[in-house]
Amino acid sequence: MAMKPEDVLRAIAAARGDAICVPTMTTSPAWRTIAPDDLSIGCVGFMGGASSLGLGLALAMPKRRVIVFDGDGSLLMQLGSLATIAGAAPRNLTHLIFKNGVYHTSGAQEIPGGLNVDFVQMAKGAGYRKAYAVTEFDDFKRRLPAILGDEGPVLVELHTGLADKTPMTDRSGVPFHQQVESLRQKVQTAG
Amino acid sequence: MPESIPAPLIIDTLKDTFREARGASAREPLGWILSVPDTHQKTVLAALDKERALRVVTCATEDEANAVGAGLWIGGEPCVLMIQHAGLYASVNTLRGVAMDGRVPMFYMIGLLQREKDRDPKESRHSMVRFAEPLLDTFGVPHARLEGPDDVHRIPEYYRLSRERRGPAAVLVGLETS
Numbered sequence: 001m002a003m004k005p006e007d008v009l010r011a012i013a014a015a016r017g018d019a020i021c022v023p024t025m026t027t028s029p030a031w032r033t034i035a036p037d038d039l040s041i042g043c044v045g046f047m048g049g050a051s052s053l054g055l056g057l058a059l060a061m062p063k064r065r066v067i068v069f070d071g072d073g074s075l076l077m078q079l080g081s082l083a084t085i086a087g088a089a090p091r092n093l094t095h096l097i098f099k100n101g102v103y104h105t106s107g108a109q110e111i112p113g114g115l116n117v118d119f120v121q122m123a124k125g126a127g128y129r130k131a132y133a134v135t136e137f138d139d140f141k142r143r144l145p146a147i148l149g150d151e152g153p154v155l156v157e158l159h160t161g162l163a164d165k166t167p168m169t170d171r172s173g174v175p176f177h178q179q180v181e182s183l184r185q186k187v188q189t190a191g
Numbered sequence: 192m193p194e195s196i197p198a199p200l201i202i203d204t205l206k207d208t209f210r211e212a213r214g215a216s217a218r219e220p221l222g223w224i225l226s227v228p229d230t231h232q233k234t235v236l237a238a239l240d241k242e243r244a245l246r247v248v249t250c251a252t253e254d255e256a257n258a259v260g261a262g263l264w265i266g267g268e269p270c271v272l273m274i275q276h277a278g279l280y281a282s283v284n285t286l287r288g289v290a291m292d293g294r295v296p297m298f299y300m301i302g303l304l305q306r307e308k309d310r311d312p313k314e315s316r317h318s319m320v321r322f323a324e325p326l327l328d329t330f331g332v333p334h335a336r337l338e339g340p341d342d343v344h345r346i347p348e349y350y351r352l353s354r355e356r357r358g359p360a361a362v363l364v365g366l367e368t369s
Contacts, residue, residue, distance in 0.1 A: 041265070046288035049258035052250070056262020059223070059248070080251025084259075088248050177294040184265045 002161040003137045005098055006030045011137075012067065015144050018190075019065035019094075020057055020183070024050035026104045026163040027069040029170035041183045044167075044176045048077025051085060051095060058090035058152075061187060065092050065148060072099045073111045075119065085153050086127030093152040095123070098160045105166045123155035133157040193308060194339035195369040198234040201343065205271060206244055208347040212269040212354070220246040223263055223270035225256040227278050231302025234368045235273070253282035257289045257297065264295050271350070275302045276323040276363075287330065290359035298353045299361040300337075300346070306365055312336070327361060334361040 005027060012021070013035045023031040024043035031040060041057075043050035054068035075081070075097060085093065101115040102108040111117065123131035134140045134156055140147075147156055167173065174182075209222030224247045228236055239247050250256040256272050263270045279286075279301055290297035305317045315321045327334045333352055335345045345362050353360035 043258075044288075045292050046254070046258065046285045049254065049285060049289070052255040052258030053262045055248075055255075056259035056264075057266055058262070059259070060263045060266020060268040078252065078254055078258075081255050084248070084250045084255050176288070176292060180261065180265060180293050180295055184267075187265065188267055 002100070002159050003135070003140060005160045005163045006034070007137055008098075008140060008158060008160060009034050009069070011141055011144060012148075015148060016067065017065070019067050019148065020061070020187070021067045021069060022050050022054045022057070023069040024074050025071045026100075026166050027071070027098055028167055028173060029165035030163055031069065032173060039183065039186060041179045042173060042176070043074075044173060044179075048074050050074060051081040052078060054093060054095065055081070055085050055088060055090060058093040059088060062090070062092055064187075065094065066090070067094045067148065068096060070095060070097050072097055072101065072117065072119065073103045076111060076117070079122070082123055082126035082128070082155075086123075089127075089129075090153055091151045093154070094147060095128075095153060095155045096147075097155065097157045099157050100160055100162055102162075104162050105168050108162070119155065119157045128153045128155050131155040131157075133159065135159040193365040195366045196337060196340050196343060196364070197369050198238040200340055201235050201346070201368060202238055202242060202245070204343045204346045208271075208350050209245070209269045211347060212350070219244050221269075222246075223248060223268055224273055225250055225259055225270055226273045227251070227253050227256055227275070229273060229275040229278070229302040229304070231275060231304045231364055231367050232273055232300065253278035254285040257282060257285040260297050261289045261293060261295045270298075272297065272299045273302075274299060275304055276319050277304070279323060279326065280319070283326070283330065286332075286359060291330065294357040296353040296357055297359045298350045299359065300364060301361055302364045302367075308366065312363070312365070323363060330359075332359045332361055334363060336363050336365050338365045
């Protein structure tokens, strides 16, 4: 049975410490509820950009862990970012793919290739330091310390079901420019 | 008549621009070059390979370069995007989403590949040269041409402008760098 994305996010919230999180698309509404007003920035307005946004954050702040909550459809929009990330080789980047096989926000149309698309093989081929899939929540909880602590870039393909909410059913998000300014102030204050 | 700009002059200008941006906290790397390799600026890219004070991240697409630049900005790191006009066309949605709507200062050096030496870019035979400035105008992106060594002062000027207006600003590299 596929993992519930909300369960995965709650487990990450409890374990992440001061890591910066970059949710996108269907993880965004749940993350806002689970981890409100914290060190996070949603990729809003440029679909597919979460992994590259996370790369920039990781390069700018090498002592802080950055966790990207990517979608399978989102990553397909900028698939070359796998090679860009591997080339830059940020040791502090964890790239999570919430794989549900569909574009949930627009009505759950299947992504190209559906669930057959293998992001683990793609990440390995691009040159990520580690890449593997997790299909069971108990296994995810057991591996979580390594997922958040291993030297990156690490990609983990999470086999998840659909989130309860999407950015279309929950429009309570803060505009991107406000998130940019808020996170910039927080990280620069923290030093 | 436009002239080619030597790569060392551009690199020294970028270093000075980054030093100014960092102020008293200047350290290495001074700044980041986010590049989707541009044939027009290839001598600069080749020289950057030997530079230790500037760090180059080669991106697969200009969309990525914009998003990486946003992350660097949030973390307080200065950067320049070195792309080609074709890459500008390919990435306008991300430019809009990140630099404009996201109010992220983003400074672009855009190579005008195939720009004819004896023509104004707006009268070029090549659509990719001809449409670059009108596209930037449409999006309200301030821009200037680098038509020769005397114009390199536009680099820090438009870099600062991107910071002041919290948005995009660009210089267009008129002739292939030397």
